[in-house]
Amino acid sequence: MISTHILKGLLSEQTYLRVWMVGVFSGIARWLEMLVVGVYTYDTTGSPFLVALLVILRMLPLAVLGSVVGTLADRASPRKLLIITMTTAMIISFSVFLVFLVGNDNYWVVAFSSFVSGVVWTTDMPLRRRMLGDIAGIKRIVPAMSLDSATNNATRMMGPLFGGILYQWLGPSGAFALSAIMYAFCILLLLGLFIPKEAIDSKQAESRILRDFKEVFSFIFGNRDILRILLVTIVFNVWGFPFISMIPVVGRDVLEISAGWIGVLAALEGAGAFLGSLIIAMGIIRLSFRRLYYFGMLGYLLFAFTAGWMVSTLPMGIALFLVGLMAAGFSTMQSTLIYTIAPPEMRGRLFGVLVICIGTGLIGFANMGLMGELYGGSMAMRIVAAEGLIPLLLIGLGWRQLRQKKDI
Secondary structure (H helix, E strand, O other), X not given: OOOHHHHHHHHHOHHHHHHHHHHHHHHHHHHHHHHHHHHHHHHHHOOHHHHHHHHHHHHHHHHHHHHHHHHHHOOOOHHHHHHHHXXXXXXHHHHHHHHHHOOOOXXXXXXXXXXXXXXXXXXXXHHHHHHHHHHHOHHHHHHHHHHHHHHHHHHHHHHHHHHHHHHHHHOHHHHHHHHHHHHHHHHHHHOOOOOOOOOOOHHHHHOOHHHHHHHHHHHHHHOHHHHHHHHHHHHHHHHHHHHHHHHHHHHHHOOOOOHHHHHHHHHHHHHHHHHHHHHHHOOOOOOOHHHHHHHHHHHHHHHHHHHOOOXXXXXXXXXXXXXXXXXXXXXXXXXXXXXXXXXXXXXXXHHHHXXXXXXXXXXXXXXXXXXXXXXXXXXXXXXXXXXHHHHHHHHHHOOHHHHOOOOO
């Protein structure tokens, strides 16, 4: 069991605390915006596909820029790169707030803001989470990543909750105002932060980006364990994560509830993930890293399929909570496995590839949006979850390390 004094020790270190808090504030902004733009789009267009397209635009930078940001993380100052992206996000969110305030809002305004939010999201894995790992060190990597994952899942609860309430109370403008404030807090936390930079091999520093790409992909295809870890991430983002884009659609069409209650439903998924992450961080569940990762993903798809059958609010809320609970194993172990297995000189690049895998979600959201357009939100949830079970089971069949009871 992970003792509480380790967690307290991490939070007492100013460098870890400040980088961790950046994740809290940026996470609230991210999930708040995702809920608000989804409800706004469905209210103004009535199109499930256009709702999903917003998330596709949010995922696109992850697929395109993941390796570039990962390579920069092994060379440049992660703090400076984060300050640049957070400042950009703050300016865009404040600008969208002004656009809504004067009544010039339209779908493409929120579409552009979703794309910029995706650029900011691209920096989280290779920059911010890499920094957390470097600060904590390999001996404290599990509590460090588990705590960060727990709080990230908490933002999946708080963001939609705040977003739904603000949308109903002040409209989208109020939500984007809060988002801009969250990004401003991130900038303040990063200013003046000092993290000792590890020495970089001169040969590595002189290497070209294309050579770096070749090295990391050669390493991945030569290591079937890491390859399967990345493949599970692809399954989650193509067939699992797109599930959330249909919550506003089902909330309006099937459950016939207000934006505030849609926010509550989305928050329940985050609440389940938060509770699950805390359980893992405290060591209550004693499974290997890979088993938590894989079976958490399996449970996520099964409960997402179940949620697609719910036609009233309370059962849907329970199903969403269980979806989030299963997601905790996957989300907590995703960064932990990569950081632990990867050679130190390749961690930034592997996190960059992980971001690319997350970016494959744009395919999944396109699929989910199309299914929602053709068959409705509930049926789309069931179809996509069933599709994802097939590749996930195939990955598990050939995964030798998954059968080991001990971790790395």
